[in-house]
Amino acid sequence: MYVTIEWFYKTPKGTETVFHSAELPAAQALLLAEDMERTGRVKSLHFIDRQENDWSLKELKAYLKEIETEPxxxxxxxxxxxxxxxxxxxxxxxxxxxxxxxxxxxxxxxxxxxxxxxxxxxxxxxxxxxxxxxxxxxxxxxxxxxxxxxxxxxxxxxxxxxxxxxxxxxxxxxxxxxxxxxxxxxxxxxxxxxxxxxxxxxxxxxxxxxxxxxxxxxx
Structure with a gap:
């Protein structure tokens, strides 16, 4: 599955904006998102798939774990x-x-x-x-x-x-x-x-x- 990361960013002084990534394989997007979270400047983070479905970080983790043993x-x-x-x-x-x-x-x-x-x-x-x-x-x-x-x-x-x-x-x-x-x-x-x-x-x-x-x- 391919997804786009939607990252709501917040600076230490409170300025907010939204970034959208290029389309990425879900596993790669998850690694990047987890790294983003470690910055402490993520207000919220979502993933959008090609069918326009919205996934949370928790949902995407669960999905990737579920399909790991399947093709x-x-x-x-x-x-x-x-x-x-x-x-x-x-x-x-x-x-x-x-x-x-x-x-x-x-x-x-x-x-x-x-x-x-x-x-x-x-x-x-x-x-x-x-x-x-x-x-x-x-x-x-x-x-x-x-x-x-x-x-x-x-x-x-x-x-x-x-x-x-x-x-x-x-x-x-x-x-x-x-x-x-x-x-x-x-x-x-x-x-x-x-x-x-x-x-x-x-x-x-x-x-x-x-x-x-x-x-x-x-x-």
Whole structure:
């Protein structure tokens, strides 16, 4: 989760003002806030998340402690590939997350012969990723959903309308899954070269190479 610190500052002579920080990861914001409190010049201090929810220092501490043993700080990469000649698709996703103080990466791909276009394959790849999040028991968390498909990202964040019936159906399925898991998505469009891992997984699926599993990322 990312938050902004709202710091009501008071000088020794009683002059007061309000400062707002840049957006920060919640754990980093908490460390800074605790350091601010040690100055003795904090009149009050709050945290504002991306959904405009207001958190106190105590509430944010409790939240971070609660999610420590569960997957959190999640970033999803997805990509879909469609072979026009064979009418076959490859789906790929990579999920990065933290749990119990460690960092992990989950990779998953899948083959499909039931999709009709590259855009539909992109949607199916994202749905595959959300299914993996459900298996990880991810819920009630903000996540970053990252991909190079302008169609999928812009349709899901509401900037573009989903006029094709099959794509609108996929968008509805994804919205329903996110709502069921109480996940707040933050959609991020990236360049194709930044999405090489998910692209490779999708290509491997098209070649009949199945990839699945999670591994710890050593620092």
């Amino acid at each position: 959190h700080n999640i970033t999803v990469y997805f990509d879909g590939g469609f072979d026009i000649a064979t009418r076959q698709s490859g789906l790929g996703c990579a999920i990065y997350y933290e749990q119990n103080g460690k960092s992990y990466r989950l990779r998953k791909n899948a083959f499909s012969s039931e999709l009709q276009s590259n855009n539909e394959a992109e949607y199916a790849a994202l749905y595959l990723a959300l299914t993996e999040l459900e298996l990880l028991d991810v819920h009630h968390l903000p996540i970053c959903i990252t991909g190079d498909s302008q169609v999928v990202i812009n349709q899901l964040n509401g900037e573009w309308p989903a006029l094709e019936r099959n794509l609108a159906s996929w968008a509805d399925k994804i919205d329903a899954k996110l709502e069921a898991l109480h996940i707040q998505p933050d959609y991020k469009l990236i360049a194709r070269q930044e999405n090489k891992e998910a692209d490779k997984l999708a290509t491997q699926a098209l070649k009949g190479i199945a990839i699945t599993g999670a591994s710890e990322l050593l620092k």
